[in-house]
Amino acid sequence: MAANNVNDDTQNNLHVTEVDLRWADFDRFGHVNNAAFIEIAQEARLAFAEDQFRERGYEIPAVFVRHLEVDYLRAILPDTTQAVVETQVTKIGNTSFSTRQEVKDRNGRVCCVVECVQVAVNVQTAAPRSISKVERKVLTAVATDEVQSQEALEK
Template sequence: MQVRWGDSDRLGHVNNTRFVEYMQEARAHFLLTELRTVGSRAGAMVVRRMEVDFLRPLTDDSGPVKVDVTVLAVGTSSYTIRHVVTDRHGVVCGMGDAVLVAFDVKKERSRPLSNAERAGLERYLVPVGVG
């Protein structure tokens, strides 16, 4: 992803909220594209929790940045995705874990993951402490 002109503050550092946006864009791409390549499609999901570590600043010259997405855990109705943000030199600048919950839009509550969703997510499963 390219670092956009409006992503940085007056100090030339990418705003922390933009890190989260980069992670969201990568996660959406993963769910829409990568899972489709393994014959799965994610249904409606909501983010239940997100934790982000800002390790090094990104600047206007850091891009394009790369966001790697892996799956850390798959439960009955939720799963955890890890996002690792690296700059154009391969330096890890941030890391964030998001817990997503499968969501039934009509009933407005959680739902179990489908077998196809589970199989697609488990293909990208990396044990905690790895990656």
């Protein structure tokens, strides 16, 4: 799968990625299979990290997925060659943050919603660690208005 960032200036606090669909993503009925949706979301989260951290000159933080919730709403059919994934931070805690991703077909219809809790970890010990100020700043830039307001109050 290849992912392309398609953010523009009109979507300040939302990260948008196009993920190329592969033949193997489809099941025998011609729908994107349920496991492929999870891989598509993962690919978009990797692009999100690249774009939000590395492109700004920061190291990509090590994180583990702690919880994944997937809501399948409609099928993606073979006429969609790229899924569009919108990613937004919905919560920032001390050691973890949550994202909400909408996976869309070529017509812009939401086909799947993925909510993911990721825990920042120390690479040497694999133990949770606090989210740094820099990481919090980067995550806040692509967070919901509610999270942005909360973070502004805590400064």
